[in-house]
Amino acid sequence: MNKTKRFFSVGPFSGPFRGWFVICLSLGFLFMFPLFSSFLTSLKPSAAASKFPPDYLPKEVTINNYERIFVPAKGGFLEYGAWHYTVNSLILAFGTVLGVSLLATLAGYGFSRFKFFGKSTLFAFILLMFMIPFQALLVPLFRILATFHLTNSLLGVIFVYITYNLPLSVFIMRNSFAEIPSAFEEAAMIDGASVLRIFRTIMMPLALPGLISTALFAFFASWNEFFAATVFISTNGKYPLPVMLTLLQSSQHGEIDWGLMQAGVIYTILPCVLIFLVLQKYYIQGLIAGGLKG
């Protein structure tokens, strides 16, 4: 009985049924298989990766594909290897994460705790962002960036990324703060704690999962974004990783170099997966706190 309770909380379909483990294992395999096979392919030499029919396991393991990403080809047009562009991506990602965290926390707190004029309207504007396809706004955005002399600059791209991550983040932070009963703050106030202290010791820890998942979402979004980066940045040295990889692939005449492509995919995916694995406790908790409870 206890063992049962450990597996399942009471609810619909309580109790493990026969084959539960097998089913979960199969599902797990299904979910991971595409990723895993991509990884295997990235380890094959080019000819083998483009072979028909493909071998499941590499007959010959090589890191040549990864080398080609990191070491610019002689006579190629990329001055740097993937690492340089990764740094650009990291700058974009951290700038975005910083900006989003700051703005969303403030705004989330404001929306959750205060009544003020135009509150619903402003919130609606933020939600409106879910409804407009981003590429439609690209050209007007470029003009606006040009007005601020922010074209061809990572900072300009960061500002755009921050803005477009705000809807989800503000939503999450607002819900995170709303979860915290105001009774906590009031009790602490009565005990004479300063507002800053309250914010630090009560609000932030309770909203921390929300903040972390906000930060993670912002990271994933800015790390992978390609189109805006291509249009807004005009100097090769400033390109982020996705643009560099696209250039690398498109410069291959005729055939697609599948091994190279998979190496690029895996390299791009890897940081996201690693960060997720490390922070997943917070991430999922944050989603919970952030609003999936409704």
Added chain:
Amino acid sequence: MNKRKLVVKTVAVVLALTPFLALTSNANAAGPVTLTFWSRPQGENGGIVKQLADAYNATHTDIQLKITIIPANDFVTKVATAYQSGEGPDLTSVDLIYVPFLASAGALEDLSSLVAGLSYKDKWDPAHVKLSMYNKKWYSLPFTGDASALFYNKDLFKKAGLDPEKGPASYAEVIDAAKKITALGGGNKGFYFSGACAGCQVFTFAPAIWASGGDMFGPIGEPKFTDPNVAAGLRYYNTMWKNGYVPEGAKTDDGKNFASMFYSGKVGMQVSGSFMIPELTTNHKDINFGIVPIPGPKKGQSSSFNGGDNIALLKGAAHPAEAREFLKWATNEGQKVLAQQKVLPTRMDIAKSDYVPQNPYYGVFYKAAAVGVAPWSTVYPAMVNDANGPWSRLITTTIFSGEIAKGVAAAQKTAEKIYKTAKK
């Protein structure tokens, strides 16, 4: 007082961000004039423009080139968007088929006076010249070439009883060779093309139409899909398809297998570009191949798609005089650099003297370039490249279905709708 603290904190945050400002565009230093030059990846490793720039920068102290390479798919969007906001480059190398669009939109400088003073202005290949012009004025100069020709597998020809040293020279000869090679069996097929790739087909199939003097487009891009030569070309490919001389995969190949089929050694003939030569000679030495011009319906007719880039000066460039200097170099000494790097120059004289001798196969591409064509249209992407546009729909369906008259009529109708929105 509290508000002041707020201001102080805000300023602190802004200051903390200033390192990022260093990443924004910089002011020029005094010294040589820097010209910004954008291009898509070109040449064998995509780096030909950079090599050109390095060659130029090494020998010129007064003008220096700064290159930016941009993914081909987003190239026009990026140039146009940047230009509209005054953030465009001085010079751009652009796929020649986009020049009419850019010129019609008023983005390019009129280079007619520059051309008038060039001693070699009649040495360029016809396709690039045609695409350089808009309203009879020059808006760009020919830069890099990329012609198509017919590759054939000599061993398969021999096995099929055909003369391996003589490639086919007319529709009938191609069909005949395809028939004989397919008859060899063993998975061998006579002919290959990427049937679902509009861009590939304009490179490889359209020349078969042009060879007879026909065209899908008139001189200023008016749709002429109803030209009987178009139907004749479609019928030619359809004949090979319905008789089984073409591998099944052709119908759905969107370009992925463009080169690999010929490399497999089981395809008798395929139209392609010079980029296949290094692959063949390095990684597929077992294939004994020949190259001939793309044949038309009758013997002696041939054509080619001569693509590549033109180079243009954008309006509002910071240093037009220096840019013009570079343009002169790019169309003269620069062409020799191209030839050395195995890129087909658009200067026919330099192509003959510097490019052709490097490789016994290059002579065919030189000849192809001399008769090469490229479609002129101010709405080229919508007309030709678009996977859902009239050209694409036409060739991806009629070649396989055989319903040519219907397909042609539909294409003409769609094309006319698009043409209505085009700048003339």
Added chain:
Amino acid sequence: MSAIKSLTARSQYAGKKRFSISAGFLFVLPAIIFVSIFFLWPLYKLIMMSFQDFPLLGDPSWIGLDNYKEAFTDDEFKGSFKITVIYTLIVTPLLFITGLGCALLIKGTSRISILFRTVFFVPVVIGFGSAAFLWFWFINPDTGYLPQILRDLGFGDMKESWTSTMPLALIMVVLMVVWKFTAFQMIGFMTGLQAIPQEINESAALDGATGMKNLRYISLPLLRRTIGLLLVLSVSGSLLAFDQFYIITAGRPEGQTQTIAFYLFRQAFLAFRLGYGAALSVILAVLLMIISLIQIKLSRMDTHE
């Protein structure tokens, strides 16, 4: 920061109303500034563009409602509308079922459940573009593993590309989206389920409502708001779908997998008609707003508790 905090203290807890308005406003101001400059302003420009003939290059000119009129007679737009709606109608319930199913499977608190939860979630965190490229390779008839597996299982030679015929092309994209987003819905359902107090389930079990009965009469009704939120996200994401179609099918075959967002992209960046593209965007946005409002209203129709 402490300045604002003091303001807050005074306003919220000491009831000095005259500060509460400005304090709250100050908190949201930075975000609002960004949203105004980088979203509302371009949006305004976009709306203006929709009333103009606005070429990518060159001078725009005002044409009033012509773009909108054209949109309503544009067969290709209507076609993209149809396929987008079909796609949404397929993906949304599918994700619902798979998400709920997985949630029911791993809603436990054991270590193993958590492990599986993590594994299922990995596809969610990889970028959308990366996922699309991955899938593009994975189903490639020559080099991808999926066709090879089917080949080895004896399903024929799989030479024909799955993205070149309908409905296979659509199925491929749906498959990828389900693979990527199931775990996201799963977490949503799981947290909703965990929020249901034990007592309700226990007393329901006493009355004989377990398994499917519990699901139907107890759990799902209590999950109404969760479902509502997940639906809104799922539907708006599907109606705006672009990347996956651009990368995996490129609208093939013959434009039959061309979603609204894809068509809009083509008009703006391939036909260089930004004005028309803008009008299409506005139509899409209005559509989304209406649908979202309906969904929110429906999910708020609170149950008798």
